[in-house]
Amino acid sequence: MILSTIRWLLRELPGLKRTLFLGAAASLVGSAFAVAAPLALRAAIDRMTGGGLDGAAMLKALAALAAVIALLALGEGVFRFSARWLLVSQARIQEHAVRERMVRRLLGLPLSFFHRSPSGDLMARLTNDPSSLQHLIGVGMLGLSNTVLVFAMSVAMMAVLSPSLALMVLVPFPFIAVMINRVGKSVYARFRAVQDHYGVLTDRVQENLSGIRVVKAMVRERAEEEEFAALSREYMRRSLLLTRAQAAVIPGIGLLAGLGLGMILYVGGRMVISGSLTLGTFVAFNAYLAMLVWPAVSLGWVLNLVQRAAVSLERIREVEAEAAEETDEGGEPFRQGDIDVSHLTFAYPGAASCALSDVTLSIPAGKTIGLVGPTGSGKTTFVRLILRLYDVPAGSIRVGKTDLGRISRSSLRAEAAVVSQEPFLYSDTLAANISFGREDAGPEEIEEAALLAGLKPDLETFPKGLETVVGERGVTLSGGQRQRAALARALVRRPRLLILDDPFSALDAETEEAILARLREEVGRLKTPGNGGENGTTVILVAHRVSAVRACDWICVFDGGTIAARGTHEELLGRDGFYRDMARRQQIEENLGIRD
The missing domain is CATH 1.20.1560.10 (ABC transporter type 1, transmembrane domain)
Structure with missing residues (x-):
């Protein structure tokens, strides 16, 4: 030895x-x-x-x-x-x-x-x-x-x-x-x-410190203290x-x-x-x-x-010894084009069932598509595959005329931006978090992105505006403020592919609508010369609210890993199914004043 x-x-x-x-x-x-x-x-x-x-x-x-x-x-x-x-x-x-x-x-x-x-x-x-x-x-x-x-x-x-x-x-x-x-x-x-x-x-200490709000809100201090003590005693015994x-x-x-x-x-x-x-x-x-x-x-x-x-x-x-993610050094650069998905079936490693099964759809370049469906229906898995976070069978997804597997991961991700439901912020200034994906962004661009993301009213209340330190994981911000900061971080990159994975879940309806209106206007003018960027930004919007997707060019309804329905907002309202039921339920909640 x-x-x-x-x-x-x-x-x-x-x-x-x-x-x-x-x-x-x-x-x-x-x-x-x-x-x-x-x-x-x-x-x-x-x-x-x-x-x-x-x-x-x-x-x-x-x-x-x-x-x-x-x-x-x-x-x-x-x-x-x-x-x-x-x-x-x-x-x-x-x-x-x-x-x-x-x-x-x-x-x-x-x-x-x-x-x-x-x-x-x-x-x-x-x-x-x-x-x-x-x-x-x-x-x-x-x-x-x-x-x-x-x-x-x-x-x-x-x-x-x-x-x-x-x-x-x-x-x-x-x-x-x-x-x-x-x-x-x-x-x-x-x-x-x-x-x-x-x-x-x-790992236990890290979880407790990261989730300290939950611990305190659920009055779990004593219970977590006892669980840590048990783990610490076992560590002492082994030592x-x-x-x-x-x-x-x-x-x-x-x-x-x-x-x-x-x-x-x-x-x-x-x-x-x-x-x-x-x-x-x-x-x-x-x-x-x-x-x-x-x-x-x-x-x-x-x-x-x-x-x-x-x-x-x-x-x-x-x-x-773990297999590294392929570098794709010889891969082709990302060029904006229609995203064509053909008979896509995917299961996570070690999973007993498929997360997606025989999914086929086409997303025209520069258009906005909405994805809705029950929790666990495959929406987030779909966008992960678009970003090549997991590999898919050859020919299942094409961008333009190029198979997704032949496109360099670094090139694809450099041209894409993602906003998730639970965004991650670093313990740094708000400006540094917004420019995280694009370090050469100037103060004017950062401020414009913050404005588009609906952060302007909040900036006026922050002690140092964009230079305010947000704390570890953005602990000093509310859930809605963290989501809007993450949206600003995505917009400042001027992406050709923008993926919004339920990014408005912590926002009220009025703020959501205002941001979506500005976003629709902005993505239409995000036209960059060469590489097919003249079409503007392609947007994939995952949401659980009808209000978020009704203005999309068209909408896909996922259910059980398959596409159960597709069409415009008006077309889907005219059919029986999940989308119309969801729209009616949310309309009733809004009328009763029980929705944010």
């Missing part, structure tokens, strides 16, 4: 291989300085205990050896600092690169991925998982290089000083390896459980299980290392007493033995980092 994780890091992260090499080289030199210090100590002790030198000569020799030890310590410090700086700074750089890479990957995934992936879990993968890789690349790699180098050099020097004692030192290490292997598997499984549940916890597994590693290694140290002290002491080993050599040997204790303990710590990074890497690669 260690090797596969490191191989992926070296293969996928540019610049890491060179930095690791330089960091390992700095660690090697620093370790060499550290390993040389006990030899100087050995020489000093043997000089003091060996005799043969007078006091002045002894002090001079000791001063020289002390200077050597100080220089060795200085050299060790400089190179270890260099290694730490190289690896830890590179770890931060790579964390940034991995996070950017994940965002780029997520933005390139199809809509279906986000429908089945909780946003809290994606946030955890985007924040926590790159941090785990950062810890491995930085302090983990630093600890691993120091562990390997110091271990190898110390064992080599101990073998030179006393081969028999060196063999005794190695006795505990097979037991340490077995323990690390067993604990490692447990750490991996438990850390995966912790990370997965962290995504659930994050404690992980901590228990990790806690066994370092003390266990320390115990085995301590037993080895006691054994060396006894056997080596007997050798000193018998004269087969000098006191200086014994002290130097124990200095090397002390150096082995930290690498042995550090090995368990590095293991934890590796296991965490392996889990995080697995979660990152799960996202990267």
